[in-house]
Amino acid sequence: MDSCKEQEQQGFNQAKFVKVLGPIIVGAGPSGLAVAACLSQHGVPSLILEKNDCIASLWQQKTYDRLKLHLPKQFCELPLRGFPDDFPKYPTKGQFISYMESYASHFRIQPKFNQAVKTTEFDHIKGVWRVQTEDLEYHSRWLIVATGENAEPVIPDIAGYDKFIGNILHTSEYKSGSRFKNQRVLVVGCGNSGMEVSLDLCRHNAIPHMVVRNTVHVLPREMFGMSTFGIAMALLKWLPLRLVDKFLLLVANLILGNTDQLGLKRPKTGPIELKNVTGKTPVLDVGALSQIKSGKIKVMGGVKEVTKNGVKFMNGQEKKFESIILATGYKSNVPTWLKGCDFFTKDGMPKTPFPNGWKGENGLYTVGFTRRGLLGTASDAVKIAQDIGDQWKTIKGNDKSCNSHVIILGKPW
Ligand SMILES: Cc1cc2nc3c(=O)[nH]c(=O)nc-3n(C[C@H](O)[C@H](O)[C@H](O)COP(=O)(O)OP(=O)(O)OC[C@H]3O[C@@H](n4cnc5c(N)ncnc54)[C@H](O)[C@@H]3O)c2cc1C
Numbered sequence: 001m002d003s004c005k006e007q008e009q010q011g012f013n014q015a016k017f018v019k020v021l022g023p024i025i026v027g028a029g030p031s032g033l034a035v036a037a038c039l040s041q042h043g044v045p046s047l048i049l050e051k052n053d054c055i056a057s058l059w060q061q062k063t064y065d066r067l068k069l070h071l072p073k074q075f076c077e078l079p080l081r082g083f084p085d086d087f088p089k090y091p092t093k094g095q096f097i098s099y100m101e102s103y104a105s106h107f108r109i110q111p112k113f114n115q116a117v118k119t120t121e122f123d124h125i126k127g128v129w130r131v132q133t134e135d136l137e138y139h140s141r142w143l144i145v146a147t148g149e150n151a152e153p154v155i156p157d158i159a160g161y162d163k164f165i166g167n168i169l170h171t172s173e174y175k176s177g178s179r180f181k182n183q184r185v186l187v188v189g190c191g192n193s194g195m196e197v198s199l200d201l202c203r204h205n206a207i208p209h210m211v212v213r214n215t216v217h218v219l220p221r222e223m224f225g226m227s228t229f230g231i232a233m234a235l236l237k238w239l240p241l242r243l244v245d246k247f248l249l250l251v252a253n254l255i256l257g258n259t260d261q262l263g264l265k266r267p268k269t270g271p272i273e274l275k276n277v278t279g280k281t282p283v284l285d286v287g288a289l290s291q292i293k294s295g296k297i298k299v300m301g302g303v304k305e306v307t308k309n310g311v312k313f314m315n316g317q318e319k320k321f322e323s324i325i326l327a328t329g330y331k332s333n334v335p336t337w338l339k340g341c342d343f344f345t346k347d348g349m350p351k352t353p354f355p356n357g358w359k360g361e362n363g364l365y366t367v368g369f370t371r372r373g374l375l376g377t378a379s380d381a382v383k384i385a386q387d388i389g390d391q392w393k394t395i396k397g398n399d400k401s402c403n404s405h406v407i408i409l410g411k412p413w
C-alpha cells in the first residue's frame with residue numbers, strides 16, 4: 001500500500017472532514033459506476049459513497065428471481081465496456097449483476113460502502129459541496145447525484161392496512177412465488193413489476209388477482225422477431241413520434257388482440273408519447289397476457305380499503321386474500337438528503353427535461369434521471385465525464401497531488 005493509501009485508511013478512522021480531489025458520486029448503481037468509469041478515462045479520480053454494502057444494490061437486493069432485462073442487451077450496456085458476447089439477447093438478473101461486478105473491477109472502482117448520505121448542501125463561501133454521512137463529512141467541488149429514479153418503494157395510502165391479518169409486501173421485497181403456493185394473492189398495480197410478479201405467482205400455483213385502476217399500454221416484447229423497443233428506436237429516426245406510436249399499436253393489436261376486452265384499456269395517448277410526457281413505462285409482455293386471457297390472472301378494479309381478510313374494491317365487490325403485493329412502483333429519494341438546491345422537483349427529478357437535465361449549477365450533476373433506463377444513464381455519464389474532464393485539465397498540479405483521491409483533514413478546510 002503506498003503512503004497516501006495508508007494515510008487514507010488510517011485517516012478515515014479519525015478524521016471528521018475529508019477533502020475529495022475529484023467528484024463525489026452518491027450511489028453505486030449502474031449510473032454511479034458508469035460515470036466513475038468515464039471519469040477515469042479522462043484521468044479524473046472520484047469517490048463513490050454507497051449506502052448499502054454492495055454495488056448495484058437495487059439489482060442484488062430488491063428484485064425478484066425471474067427478472068430478465070426487457071430490452072436487448074445492446075440497449076442496456078454501460079459506456080466503454082459492453083456485455084460479454086456469450087450473454088443471451090435478454091440477460092438474466094444474475095448475468096446483469098455479474099456484468100456490473102466485472103465492470104467495476106475492470107475500471108478498479110471501489111465505492112465506500114455503508115455510507116448513506118444524510119445531508120448535502122453547497123457551501124457558497126468555500127465553493128464546495130458538503131456531503132454528510134453518519135460518521136464523516138466529505139467536501140468536493142463536484143457532486144454527482146446517482147441515487148436513481150427507483151430509490152424508494154411507493155407505498156400507496158390505502159385505508160385498512162393495519163386490519164389485514166395476512167402478509168403485505170412491496171415488489172422490492174418479493175423474490176419468488178414459491179412461498180405463495182395455493183394462496184389467493186392480490187397484486188396492486190399493473191406496470192412491468194405487477195405483470196411479471198402475477199406471472200411468477202401463476203407459475204408457482206398461486207391464484208393472483210391484479211389491480212388495474214387505470215389505462216395501460218401493453219406491447220409485445222418482440223415484433224417480427226425483433227425487439228419492439230429496437231424497432232421503435234429505428235423508426236423514430238425517420239418518422240414522426242405519433243406515426244411510430246400508431247404503427248406500434250397496430251402491430252400490438254394484431255399480435256396481442258384487443259386488450260380492452262381483458263380489462264386493460266389503452267390510454268388515448270400512444271405509448272412512446274405517454275412515456276415522454278408522463279414517464280409512464282409501457283408494459284412489455286413476457287407471458288402475463290396469455291395468463292390473463294386464460295383466466296389464471298384475474299383483473300380487478302381499484303381498491304377502496306383493506307379489510308381483516310381481504311379487500312373491498314371501488315365497485316363494491318369484496319374478496320378474501322391471504323397476501324397483498326404492492327407493485328406500485330418506486331420514487332427518487334433526492335429531496336430527503338439534498339438541501340437548499342432548486343434543481344430538482346419535489347419528486348426528486350431534475351426540473352430541466354432530457355437531454356439537458358444532467359448538469360446543474362455549482363458543480364452539480366445528475367446521472368440516471370432521464371426516464372430512459374440504462375440508455376439514458378450511458379448518455380449522461382459520457383457528457384458529465386467530458387465536462388468535468390475539461391475542468392480538471394485546468395486545475396493546478398498542487399490540487400491534484402497525492403496519488404490518492406482523498407485528503408484527510410481533522411478540521412474544516
Ligand atoms: C424491477 C426492475 C427492473 C428494471 N429493469 C430494467 C431494464 O431491464 N432496463 C433498464 O434500462 N432499466 C431497468 N430498470 C430501471 C433501473 O432503475 C435502472 O436500470 C438502473 O438500476 C438505474 O441505475 P441507477 O444507478 O441510476 O439507480 P439504482 O440502480 O437505483 O442505484 C442507485 C444506488 O444509489 C444508492 N443510494 C440511494 N440513496 C443513497 C444515499 N442517500 N446515500 C448513498 N447511496 C444511496 C442505492 O443504494 C443504489 O445502490 C429496472 C428497475 C426495476 C425496479
Ligand SMILES: NC(=O)c1ccc[n+]([C@@H]2O[C@H](COP(=O)([O-])OP(=O)(O)OC[C@H]3O[C@@H](n4cnc5c(N)ncnc54)[C@H](OP(=O)(O)O)[C@@H]3O)[C@@H](O)[C@H]2O)c1
Nearest residue numbers: 068069070156189190191192193194213214281327328329
Ligand atoms: N424486466 C424488466 O425489465 C422490468 C421489470 C419490472 C420493472 N421494470 C422497470 O422498473 C420500473 C418500475 O416499474 P414498476 O412496475 O415497479 O412501477 P410502475 O411502472 O411505476 O407501475 C406502478 C403501477 O402501480 C399502480 N399503482 C400505483 N398506486 C396504486 C394504487 N394506489 N392503486 C392501484 N394501483 C396503483 C400504477 O397505476 P397508475 O398507472 O394508475 O398510477 C402502475 O400500474 C419501470 O421503469 C419498469 O419498466 C423493468
